Amino acid sequence: MADELTDLLLRVAAQDRTAFRALYSACAPKLMGVLIRMLGNRSQAEDALQEVFTRVWLRAGRFDPERGAALGWMIAIARNHAIDRIRMRHDTTSDDLVMNALPDPAPRAEHRLQAQGEARRITDCFDTLEADRARAIRGAYLDGLSYQDLAQRHDVPLNTMRTWLRRGLMALRECMEQ
Amino acid sequence: MRPEDDLLAAEYVLGTLSLQERATAEARLREPDFAAMVAEWETRLSGLNAAYDTAPAPDLMPRIEARLFPAPVKASRWQGLRLWGASALAAVAVVAYLGLSPLPQLSAQILAEGGALEYDAALSAGRLTVALRSGTLPGPDQAHELWLIQGEAPPVSLGLLGETTVVTLAALNLQAVQEGAVLAVSLEPAGGSPTGQPTGPVLALGKLAKG
Numbered sequence: 058m059a060d061e062l063t064d065l066l067l068r069v070a071a072q073d074r075t076a077f078r079a080l081y082s083a084c085a086p087k088l089m090g091v092l093i094r095m096l097g098n099r100s101q102a103e104d105a106l107q108e109v110f111t112r113v114w115l116r117a118g119r120f121d122p123e124r125g126a127a128l129g130w131m132i133a134i135a136r137n138h139a140i141d142r143i144r145m146r147h148d149t150t151s152d153d154l155v156m157n158a159l160p161d162p163a164p165r166a167e168h169r170l171q172a173q174g175e176a177r178r179i180t181d182c183f184d185t186l187e188a189d190r191a192r193a194i195r196g197a198y199l200d201g202l203s204y205q206d207l208a209q210r211h212d213v214p215l216n217t218m219r220t221w222l223r224r225g226l227m228a229l230r231e232c233m234e235q
Numbered sequence: 236m237r238p239e240d241d242l243l244a245a246e247y248v249l250g251t252l253s254l255q256e257r258a259t260a261e262a263r264l265r266e267p268d269f270a271a272m273v274a275e276w277e278t279r280l281s282g283l284n285a286a287y288d289t290a291p292a293p294d295l296m297p298r299i300e301a302r303l304f305p306a307p308v309k310a311s312r313w314q315g316l317r318l319w320g321a322s323a324l325a326a327v328a329v330v331a332y333l334g335l336s337p338l339p340q341l342s343a344q345i346l347a348e349g350g351a352l353e354y355d356a357a358l359s360a361g362r363l364t365v366a367l368r369s370g371t372l373p374g375p376d377q378a379h380e381l382w383l384i385q386g387e388a389p390p391v392s393l394g395l396l397g398e399t400t401v402v403t404l405a406a407l408n409l410q411a412v413q414e415g416a417v418l419a420v421s422l423e424p425a426g427g428s429p430t431g432q433p434t435g436p437v438l439a440l441g442k443l444a445k446g
Contacts, residue, residue: 072340074304078296085292093290106292110299111399115355115366124274129281136250141371144254179282197249198283204251219251226245233279 062127070117077114084128085110088135095139095201105142109135136201143201182232190225193218244272248280254371261369262351302401305362344368345418345441352439354381354396356418363393363402363412372397376425382433383409384417395427396420416443 062083068076088109092102112134120130183191193211196202202210208218246252247260263269345354345365352370356363365381373379381402382390391409393402404412419440421433428434 074300081296081299085295086289087287089290089292090288091284094287102290103293103295107295107299107302108399110295111302111364112366112368114299114303115357115364116368125278125281129277129284132281132284132287133248133277140250141254141257144252144257145371177282179280194249195283195286197251198280199286201250203253207251222249222251223242223246226242226249230241230245230279 063122066113066117066120066127066130067122069114070120077110080113081110084131087128088131091132091135092139094199095136096142101142105135105138109138112138140201144203178233179229182229185232186225186228190221190228193222194225194229197222240269241272244269245276248273248276258351258369258371264369302399303357303359303364305360305401305403341412341414341443341445343418343441343443345420345439347439352420354418354420354439354441356441356443358404358412358443361404363404364399365396365402365418366399367396373422378423378425378427379420379438380423380427380433382419382421383412384419385413390419390433392428392431393418395423412443414443414445417441418443 062080065076065080065083069080085106089102089106092105092109093099096102096105109131113131116134120127183195186194189211193207196210197207204215204219204222207222208215211218213221243260243263247257252260260269260273264273341358343356345356347353347370353368354365355368356365358364379396381393381396381400383393384390391407393407393409394400417440419433419437421428421437423434
């Protein structure tokens with residue numbers, strides 16, 4: 058699967074439209090899942106998905122298989138686009154955003170079983186963090202929450218949240234480098 | 236490794252930064268060291284991607300393809316040229332050039348010095364698709380306007396830019412955009428330049444090249 062996606066993405070970089078369609082079929086559901094979760098509604102997610110695949114086509118030449126997996130590369134494009142959208146509407150609707158944010162899910166058993174490589178390492182390392190910090194980092198990553206959102210959700214001052222999160226990130230890096 | 240930079244890279248990937256801070260971080264992606272830190276954090280946190288469920292996605296491919304690869308202009312559209320008095324031979328040549336032969340695709344990276352703003356442009360079959368790659372669109376009272384500069388001719392406005400903008404060159408009576416033409420983005424008042432020529436600072440430039 059991973060090799061197949063890498064192959065498709067490299068063909069897209071060479072302007073192969075058939076590969077582009079196959080890549081869409083293979084990856085759209087995952088990217089749609091990312092976008093719905095982050096943007097909180099389906100019609101915005103559909104708009105964003107169109108934008109994300111436009112960017113995948115335009116930027117495929119910059120994909121470097123040495124530096125990461127094809128799906129991860131596309132998820133990063135989707136996440137970055139979703140975060141930009143969220144931050145852009147944030148100025149006017151910051152309160153709504155916190156209200157609409159999805160509840161923080163516990164990692165599912167099936168995901169733990171499926172976890173491999175980086176995924177297993179990060180799951181294990183999350184277990185070594187203080188529970189609040191681990192939750193804040195997951196919430197930020199999965200739901201696109203800003204420091205302000207996180208501070209409100211956890212009811213702590215913004216600077217405290219930033220310090221927490223930065224310490225958590227450093228602890229995570231140390232743990233994963235072991 | 237500078238610890239502050241690594242933290243900024245982590246926060247950028249995590250997505251907790253404000254729009255302005257994100258733009259600052261994105262501009263720094265041109266520094267190889269910083270880009271490497273971002274790539275490391277993307278890999279490090281990618282394990283969390285497993286927590287994203289999949290969702291049924293509608294087939295948006297027709298819309299995406301219509302945007303990226305618009306159909307070549309139909310020959311019949313250009314037959315009207317004969318009525319203008321062009322010779323039949325010339326008209327045939329124009330049809331061959333515009334519609335029937337696959338035009339080489341041209342593209343450009345429209346870049347600001349320092350990388351604070353970048354648009355990617357791709358020209359295919361008479362349509363120019365321009366996508367914002369880094370940086371942000373201006374506030375409500377300003378706009379990014381796209382200009383085409385060919386040779387010594389004055390800049391021609393291609394319109395205002397959004398996150399992704401598709402410009403149909405034929406609609407602007409611009410059929411022959413050549414390799415080497417320059418695309419420029421200027422900062423203008425909302426609604427675009429009032430004079431038809433750039434009035435604000437030129438923010439970013441790029442040259443159209445094959446591929």
